[in-house]
Amino acid sequence: MDTILQQLVNGLSLGSIYALLALGYTMVYGIIKLINFAHGDIYMVGAFWGYYVINQLHFNFWLALISAMIFCGLFGVLVEWLAYRPLRNSPRIAALITAIGVSFLLENGMAYLFTSNVRSFPQVMHVVRYHLGGVSISNIQLLILVVSIVLMVLLQLIVRKTKMGKAMRAVSVDPEAAQLIGINIDHTISFTFALGSALAGAAGVMIGLYYNSIDPLMGMTPGIKAFVAAVLGGIGLIPGAAIGGFVIGLLETIMQALGFSAFKDAAVYAVLIIILLIKPAGILGKKIKEKV
Amino acid sequence: MSLLKVEDLSVNYGVIQAVKGVNFEVNEGEIVSLIGANGAGKTTILKTISGILKPAGGKIYYEDREIQSEKSEKIVLGGISQVPEGRHIFPGLTVMENLQMGAFLRKDKAALKNDYDAVFSRFPVLSERKNQDAATLSGGEQQMLAMGRALMAKPKLILLDEPSMGLAPIFINEIFDIIKEIQKQGTTVLLIEQNASKALSIADRGYVLATGNILMTGTGEELLANEDVQKAYLGG
Numbered sequence: 001m002d003t004i005l006q007q008l009v010n011g012l013s014l015g016s017i018y019a020l021l022a023l024g025y026t027m028v029y030g031i032i033k034l035i036n037f038a039h040g041d042i043y044m045v046g047a048f049w050g051y052y053v054i055n056q057l058h059f060n061f062w063l064a065l066i067s068a069m070i071f072c073g074l075f076g077v078l079v080e081w082l083a084y085r086p087l088r089n090s091p092r093i094a095a096l097i098t099a100i101g102v103s104f105l106l107e108n109g110m111a112y113l114f115t116s117n118v119r120s121f122p123q124v125m126h127v128v129r130y131h132l133g134g135v136s137i138s139n140i141q142l143l144i145l146v147v148s149i150v151l152m153v154l155l156q157l158i159v160r161k162t163k164m165g166k167a168m169r170a171v172s173v174d175p176e177a178a179q180l181i182g183i184n185i186d187h188t189i190s191f192t193f194a195l196g197s198a199l200a201g202a203a204g205v206m207i208g209l210y211y212n213s214i215d216p217l218m219g220m221t222p223g224i225k226a227f228v229a230a231v232l233g234g235i236g237l238i239p240g241a242a243i244g245g246f247v248i249g250l251l252e253t254i255m256q257a258l259g260f261s262a263f264k265d266a267a268v269y270a271v272l273i274i275i276l277l278i279k280p281a282g283i284l285g286k287k288i289k290e291k292v
Numbered sequence: 293m294s295l296l297k298v299e300d301l302s303v304n305y306g307v308i309q310a311v312k313g314v315n316f317e318v319n320e321g322e323i324v325s326l327i328g329a330n331g332a333g334k335t336t337i338l339k340t341i342s343g344i345l346k347p348a349g350g351k352i353y354y355e356d357r358e359i360q361s362e363k364s365e366k367i368v369l370g371g372i373s374q375v376p377e378g379r380h381i382f383p384g385l386t387v388m389e390n391l392q393m394g395a396f397l398r399k400d401k402a403a404l405k406n407d408y409d410a411v412f413s414r415f416p417v418l419s420e421r422k423n424q425d426a427a428t429l430s431g432g433e434q435q436m437l438a439m440g441r442a443l444m445a446k447p448k449l450i451l452l453d454e455p456s457m458g459l460a461p462i463f464i465n466e467i468f469d470i471i472k473e474i475q476k477q478g479t480t481v482l483l484i485e486q487n488a489s490k491a492l493s494i495a496d497r498g499y500v501l502a503t504g505n506i507l508m509t510g511t512g513e514e515l516l517a518n519e520d521v522q523k524a525y526l527g528g
Contacts, residue, residue, distance in 0.1 A: 184363075
């Protein structure tokens with residue numbers, strides 16, 4: 001029983017990282033129907049930003065987190081502007097391949113600039129472990145969980161209540177009608193990239209703190225898993241991405257607890273295959289109804 | 293004074309030349325109807341006025357400035373809003389949120405409340421369903437929402453693309469009454485319709501469009517009485 005609870009705790013904190021990343025995938029897909037394969041690399045950039053500002057500028061955790069979110073938000077907007085906007089009217093496959101190219105560019109560019117060595121992330125926070133019965137939970141795990149949930153609630157508020165959030169939803173369901181009432185599509189897309197990339201930046205800093213190591217390729221696997229999480233929850237649906245992230249995180253830790261550590265990645269991809277076969281629209285996805 | 297003047301407009305849709313040198317104008321305070329069969333280029337013209345499509349040639353003057361190369365955002369800001377064919381309300385957003393999107397570019401926050409009230413009193417059904425997902429509305433209600441949304445931009449000129457399409461007859465009459473009301477309250481209307489008899493009967497002037505060309509023009513009454521128009525578009 002304790003092991004199950006323990007894995008639940010571990011799974012939730014890992015899952016919240018996937019959820020933060022999956023939100024970026026899903027929002028970008030929702031608005032321009034692009035699977036932004038470079039999204040995992042934004043998370044890597046966020047981790048490196050955290051590494052430098054903590055080491056060089058002696059930022060504390062919160063400053064590092066917030067500055068990484070701002071930096072990554074701007075960086076995401078820049079990537080969209082340079083790489084995807086010129087392809088706005090090209091076939092979707094062109095943008096998709098470009099996204100893979102951007103991903104390679106970021107990974108190798110960072111390896112060139114900072115070497116591909118694995119670095120240990122500065123521990124800005126003293127690790128404290130709490131023991132509740134047989135379950136051990138660290139302050140960092142709690143922090144990840146709480147920060148992620150707060151960010152997700154904030155995102156939900158932005159998307160539901162603010163003018164730009166509503167415009168985002170309007171553009172994602174009907175870009176042409178949105179244009180006809182004066183919504184600027186490009187600004188709305190930039191806003192979406194900023195939000196998604198800021199969440200990835202936050203995830204990068206938190207994962208650095210949690211796993212204590214970062215490298216230029218660290219975004220690859222989590223990026224793909226977060227993509228699986230987004231598809232699992234229903235791509236384009238914000239609550240779906242959050243649920244998908246937690247499910248993937250839990251799945252991984254459960255596989256580990258059962259002694260199948262070597263197969264935890266395979267299990268995630270197996271879930272992707274199963275979901276595509278059984279419920280391609282995802283957990284929360286509905287079949288698209290069209291009203292004429 | 294002409295509010296909108298379209299001069300020698302041609303527009304390509306892919307490889308097809310959908311609009312071939314069209315001229316017409318809309319004067320302030322008028323209802324002008326463009327009628328014509330499917331594929332005559334009506335929707336293409338409206339999309340070009342709204343800045344969604346760029347013309348291959350010709351000019352569009354609005355309040356005496358050229359707008360054919362302006363962005364759609366600027367055109368809406370200038371006072372032209374459109375109700376697209378098939379309504380295109382935003383599903384997943386509530387009725388109220390749809391209306392708020394119509395006011396996206398408005399800076400005069402103080403006046404907004406009055407304008408929401410005006411839309412709700414014109415379309416009471418929208419007021420009842422304010423917090424409902426717009427996708428749950430019937431076709432006629434969606435048409436009203438689309439019109440309400442366009443009116444929230446406070447247009448001087450409203451472009452209506454097939455507002456009666458797919459609606460029950462009882463709604464069709466209501467929609468045309470509302471169009472008259474909109475005109476009375478000072479908004480100029482450019483109306484596109486396949487329902488030519490209805491469109492011409494409320495229009496001050498009309499233009500008949502076929503395969504990208506203007507064939508005929510006249511007052512609404514003249515066109516309604518014209519034999520060729522009757523044969524081709526009024527089932528007479």
